[in-house]
Amino acid sequence: MTDRKPAPVQGGPTEVFMHERASATPNGAASLRETRPKSTLKRPDLRVVGAAERAPLALPLRDAQVWFASAITHPESAAAGDDDVDRILTSTPRMSALDRLGIYHHAYRARLVECLVDDYPALNYGLGAEAFEALASDYVTTHPSRSPNLNAYGKAMSAYCHERAAHTPFEHHAFAADLAALEWALVEVLHAPDAKTLAPEALQAIPPERWGDARLPKSAGVRLLSFDYPVNAYFQAFRNDAEPEIPEPNASATAVYRQGTLIWRMDLTPAMAALLASLFGGATLGEALEAIEAAAETPEALAEAERSVMIWFREWVQSGFFATIELPA
Amino acid sequence: MSNRFQIANLGVGLGLRTTHYAHILEANPKVDWFEIISENYMQTAGRPLAILDRIAERYPIAMHGVSLSIGSTDPLDWAYLEELRALRERTNARWVSDHICWTGVAGRNTHDLLPMPLTEEAVRHTAARIREVQDFLEAPLVLENPSTYVEFASSTMKEWEFITALCNEADCGLLLDVNNIYVSAFNHGFEAAEYLRGIPLDRVVQMHVAGHTRHETHIVDTHIGPVVDDVWALFGDAYARVGGASVLLEWDAEIPDFEETHAEALRAHDFIAKHATARSALAGARS
Numbered sequence: 001m002t003d004r005k006p007a008p009v010q011g012g013p014t015e016v017f018m019h020e021r022a023s024a025t026p027n028g029a030a031s032l033r034e035t036r037p038k039s040t041l042k043r044p045d046l047r048v049v050g051a052a053e054r055a056p057l058a059l060p061l062r063d064a065q066v067w068f069a070s071a072i073t074h075p076e077s078a079a080a081g082d083d084d085v086d087r088i089l090t091s092t093p094r095m096s097a098l099d100r101l102g103i104y105h106h107a108y109r110a111r112l113v114e115c116l117v118d119d120y121p122a123l124n125y126g127l128g129a130e131a132f133e134a135l136a137s138d139y140v141t142t143h144p145s146r147s148p149n150l151n152a153y154g155k156a157m158s159a160y161c162h163e164r165a166a167h168t169p170f171e172h173h174a175f176a177a178d179l180a181a182l183e184w185a186l187v188e189v190l191h192a193p194d195a196k197t198l199a200p201e202a203l204q205a206i207p208p209e210r211w212g213d214a215r216l217p218k219s220a221g222v223r224l225l226s227f228d229y230p231v232n233a234y235f236q237a238f239r240n241d242a243e244p245e246i247p248e249p250n251a252s253a254t255a256v257y258r259q260g261t262l263i264w265r266m267d268l269t270p271a272m273a274a275l276l277a278s279l280f281g282g283a284t285l286g287e288a289l290e291a292i293e294a295a296a297e298t299p300e301a302l303a304e305a306e307r308s309v310m311i312w313f314r315e316w317v318q319s320g321f322f323a324t325i326e327l328p329a
Numbered sequence: 330m331s332n333r334f335q336i337a338n339l340g341v342g343l344g345l346r347t348t349h350y351a352h353i354l355e356a357n358p359k360v361d362w363f364e365i366i367s368e369n370y371m372q373t374a375g376r377p378l379a380i381l382d383r384i385a386e387r388y389p390i391a392m393h394g395v396s397l398s399i400g401s402t403d404p405l406d407w408a409y410l411e412e413l414r415a416l417r418e419r420t421n422a423r424w425v426s427d428h429i430c431w432t433g434v435a436g437r438n439t440h441d442l443l444p445m446p447l448t449e450e451a452v453r454h455t456a457a458r459i460r461e462v463q464d465f466l467e468a469p470l471v472l473e474n475p476s477t478y479v480e481f482a483s484s485t486m487k488e489w490e491f492i493t494a495l496c497n498e499a500d501c502g503l504l505l506d507v508n509n510i511y512v513s514a515f516n517h518g519f520e521a522a523e524y525l526r527g528i529p530l531d532r533v534v535q536m537h538v539a540g541h542t543r544h545e546t547h548i549v550d551t552h553i554g555p556v557v558d559d560v561w562a563l564f565g566d567a568y569a570r571v572g573g574a575s576v577l578l579e580w581d582a583e584i585p586d587f588e589e590t591h592a593e594a595l596r597a598h599d600f601i602a603k604h605a606t607a608r609s610a611l612a613g614a615r616s
Contacts, residue, residue: 023366023395023428023442024552024581025476027542058483061450062402065434068443089479092518094546100516103478103547108439145438148396148409149368193374261376 025103026110057087064088071101075141078105112140112153119154120183122238123176126246131170138164151191158184172246178227182235182265185223185256189263195221197320203313206325212286216279216322222257224268224276232265257319266319270295271305272312276321331572333531334469334502336424339389339575341597343590346580350380352587360388360591364577365420367394367427371412378419385420391535391575392417393504396438397427399462399472400445400455403434410465417466424534426471426504429455429492444477447484447491456498463501471534473504476512476541476550488513489527496529503528505571506537507564508556508579512548521563525570533571538564538597539579552581555593565600569607576601 059067067088071078078101079085089097116136117124124132139160145153158180165173197219206214218224230247232254237244253273255266268276274295278288289309296302316322331338340361345353352358363384370381384390394413398406417425430442445451463470474492486494496503505528507521514521538561540554556564556578568574578594 023393023473023579024539025441025478025550027549027551027553027582056482058448059446061446061448061454062434064446064481064483065402065431065443069434069437069439072441072443073437073439088482090482092516097479099546100479103549104441104443107441111440145433145440146436147372148398148406148438149372150440151369151372189375191373191375191377194379258375261379263376 026107026114055087057084059088068104072104072108073144074105075137078102109137109140112145112150113137115150116140116154116157119187120157120180122183122235123157123179125238126179126234126244127170127172127176135161135164135170135176138168151187154187155184174249175229175231175246178229179231179234181225181227182231182254182256185225186263186265189221189223189256189258192221192258195219195320196323197221198317198322198324200314200317202325203317206327210327212284212289213328214285215282215326216285217282217324217326218280219257219320219323222255222319222321224253224255224273224280226253226273226277227251232267235265255319255321257321259320264319271301271308275309275312276316279322331531332502332534332574334534336469336471336502336534337575338573339391339423341594341601342389342391342575342577343594344393344577344579344581345381345384345390346584346590348584349587349590350384353384354380356587357387358587358591362389362391362423362575362577364391364393364579365422367392367413367416367425368396370416370420371409381420390420390422391577392420392422392425393473394425394427395442396432396440397462398430398432398438399427399458399470400429400451401431401434402454403436405458405461410462414466424471424502425466425468426473426502426535428473428475429495430475442475444475444479444481445491446481447486447488448481449485449494452491452494452498456495459495459499459501463499469500469502469534471502471504473506473537474509474513474528476506476509476516476548478516478547478549480517487519487524487527488517489524492528496532501532502534503532504535504537505530505533505567505574506539507567508537508539508541508560509550510567511560511563512541512550515543515548522566525563525567530571533574535575535577536564536567536571537577537579538594539581552579553583554580556596561596561600564597565603568597568600569604573601573604 071082079098085101086097089101091097113133113136116139127135139157143156158177161173161177161180228249228251230250230252232252234244234247253268255268257264271292275288275292278291292305293302296305342362342364343360345363345365365381370377413425428442430445432441432443433439459470510521510524514524538556539552540556542549542551542553576597580590584590
């Protein structure tokens, strides 16, 4: 434990990282993947349509859309399990119906994987492009979008790193889950509304004897994250183009928050993280400080923490960590 | 102003992209107008909107959506439409556009602009939904012809016939994307000129130009790179036929710096000037 306050570091998803969604089509050829879970969007039973074999098939609009969506979102290929592609779609002298459908099949997955690369640039770097694409592609299969918008599409990536590892083990999955949690917090904070925050002057108005009873609820614009790996240091090294190696486990904690249009990351010592976690959990300041005492590893560390608390508070209030200060009547 | 809706011609604009935010906010460049991808500013309350507010204070905005899914057989998403309308009010957007397509079905969004079967059933279905949306927005919906890579065997009409039927039944506006005409003409083997002759030009509120990626067998609408000469030529022809409309360059991958991107958009003026010269010569000959 130390009273040396880690300096906050500016920088979340910058304009460089935030590629927006557009109406363009991703380039490239259809890609076939062989070992993916099956798509769950069920294709219509075309036998009921009753058209003569190999004759063009005129599906009702609903069936045509369900068939098409099922084909292009299929994890393996647009043709998997379907002999009717060339009855539903036309060929040209240059391209078969299946190859044409393959353009959409490729674009579907490529667009969503690209979205995940945008949201998780450090994770993409850390795992390497090939391993990240495999992870992202499986995510696309298991997490179809149900939103008109991709802003929250990657939300479940941290949890998915653990889920996927349970059936498809991959290297560094626990580190990946931690780093994904940090990168998602940056995205969340970017989109979070300007939150109500406690003004620094409000602290001056509290009589010293009442501090113990004060509660300091979390501002909606801050995220407090605890990790098994030092992922904020890794993320910063990635941002600095320092080509970081994946680190050994080492517990860390980071606060992520936005002030105006700037996104900040602040490393927290164990004492800081414990204090903030208690306060954000609804404890009074007195109760939260007791938690620090209990957590202190040595008497010296405890003395240092007690000396530092007011310095921390000033920084946290200036950074907008607290929504307000509440005192019992 | 040549469209039947009396929607103003804003000039030559640019698609607003995050990579250009800093330059636009700092240098305040002279640009006629910006088009935003609507969904990039929806389901967010943070930095994207804060920056958009500053840009919308200085420049005219039009909204271009990618998830209305007007041709889908799923129910219309009223929560989406509510948010779309609120964004229009917030930015004072001059019109709201999207695509003649569907993007998902059975509650799932593919986030792609998927092709419609060009049938009477699809016309009736889509036109009814366009009318509902227009009633809700209390404004014409402006719809873009998409790039497509497949055609349904069940189609009974050409794309321009489908669009004409849709416009007649729904009374909507058109965003004429000349790159998409070029791409689809190559992919499906039709003549771009025939397409232009076939669509209701008095409904064109806006035009798009963009780059694409040409393969041996097909062209993909990637919005990469400068607009090829053939597309500029098609733009010139289309602009003259339309008789003037707001023009916009889409550049969505490997985006260069602001000045280079804007310079590419401003090439439209070469063709607009030719149209103006030809028109005044024609007027002179008549007088």
